[in-house]
């Protein structure tokens with residue numbers, strides 16, 4: 001008898017890297033750009049080593065492509081490590097029920113303020129995006145950035161589980177994308193999508209499937 005095994009399949013996302021960003025999105029991003037600039041100007045006062053922003057405009061283009069190509073089986077979105085909450089806000093503006101999970105209390109506070117300022121609905125939860133037990137999927141002696149946070153898993157606060165989300169976005173630290181893919185393969189729902197920003201012009205999409 002064939003045993004069902006989950007796999008992550010790469011999805012060919014056709015996206016237009018030159019797509020013009022609509023005015024209402026630029027308005028949100030100009031607020032984000034200002035808040036980030038203020039943060040970088042004062043970085044020495046509150047250094048957060050793990051915070052680096054993705055290219056919000058390209059991630060918006062990717063989200064629009066996912067929506068237009070009707071690739072997502074549902075309407076729930078989660079940003080793993082939501083930083084300033086900008087991608088969560090963009091997903092919410094595009095109609096997803098969007099949640100961001102972030103382990104740094106300062107970034108949680110900043111992103112909630114940002115959502116309020118932009119009148120967007122996304123929710124930001126303080127906690128760990130790794131489901132309980134997911135650390136055991138890391139190779140021995142792996143020092144992935146996402147394993148450093150000694151904060152409880154956010155899913156209990158959310159009253160939702162990892163497999164309740166149809167689309168997850170992550171911008172992993174170099175070297176940990178395979179680990180996050182493995183966490184997603186094990187804990188996400190069947191047919192859920194994982195969108196990853198891996199660097200400039202490097203955005204990848206995966207779907208969890210049964211082999």
Ligand SMILES: C[S@@+](CC[C@H](N)C(=O)[O-])C[C@H]1O[C@@H](n2cnc3c(N)ncnc32)[C@H](O)[C@@H]1O
Pocket residue numbers: 050051052053054079080081082083084087101102103104107127128129130145146147148149170171172173197
């Ligand atoms: C590379 S930054 C990306 C921020 C944002 N997603 C973006 O693309 O602009 C990674 C973020 O994930 C957060 N983070 C890392 N590991 C985490 C964990 N296990 N649980 C929650 N947040 C985490 C960091 O604090 C940081 O804000």
